[in-house]
Amino acid sequence: WTLCFVVSLSFRFHSFSFSTPFKPPFFLKMVKERRVQYRRRHCYRTNSNRVKIVKTPGGRLVAHYHKKKAGQAICGEPHCQVRLAGIKASTSRGRVALKKRERTVSRAYGGVLCMNCTRQKIVRAFLIEEKAFVKKVFPE
Numbered sequence: 834w835t836l837c838f839v840v841s842l843s844f845r846f847h848s849f850s851f852s853t854p855f856k857p858p859f860f861l862k863m864v865k866e867r868r869v870q871y872r873r874r875h876c877y878r879t880n881s882n883r884v885k886i887v888k889t890p891g892g893r894l895v896a897h898y899h900k901k902k903a904g905q906a907i908c909g910e911p912h913c914q915v916r917l918a919g920i921k922a923s924t925s926r927g928r929v930a931l932k933k934r935e936r937t938v939s940r941a942y943g944g945v946l947c948m949n950c951t952r953q954k955i956v957r958a959f960l961i962e963e964k965a966f967v968k969k970v971f972p973e
Contacts, residue, residue: 869894903927908947915947 867886872895875882884896906920907913921935928936937944942951 867894869896872896873898906944908950909945910947910950913947913950915949917944917947920944 883899887897903922903924905922906917908915919938
């Protein structure tokens with residue numbers, strides 16, 4: 834009865850000629866179910882709950898959880914989204930376990946600000962200091 838049902842469905846969607854043996858069209862292929870249960874409490878398919886279905890040597894299908902990809906460190910100045918060179922991509926929690934050379938670069942504001950923002954900050958501080966010095970030397 835299933836074969837008759839499949840044939841009647843196929844006539845509704847496609848017109849094709851019979852050949853021996855019967856081969857259903859591509860949209861009626863039988864696919865083995867790949868249902869699997871989550872192993873943790875969270876039951877929704879969100880970004881933090883991504884799983885990959887894996888077949889174990891025993892033949893069972895199980896869910897393997899995948900961690901989120903760690904983001905690259907970005908500049909700390911507002912409206913500057915430059916990725917910091919020389920800083921290893923990691924989560925905020927994973928950054929604690931990194932070596933010091935992986936967390937920072939050896940210059941002022943290394944690992945916090947990008948090169949251009951650091952330069953601007955230093956030049957701005959220098960000019961403010963010069964302005965104060967000029968005021969002191971040449972009173973108005």
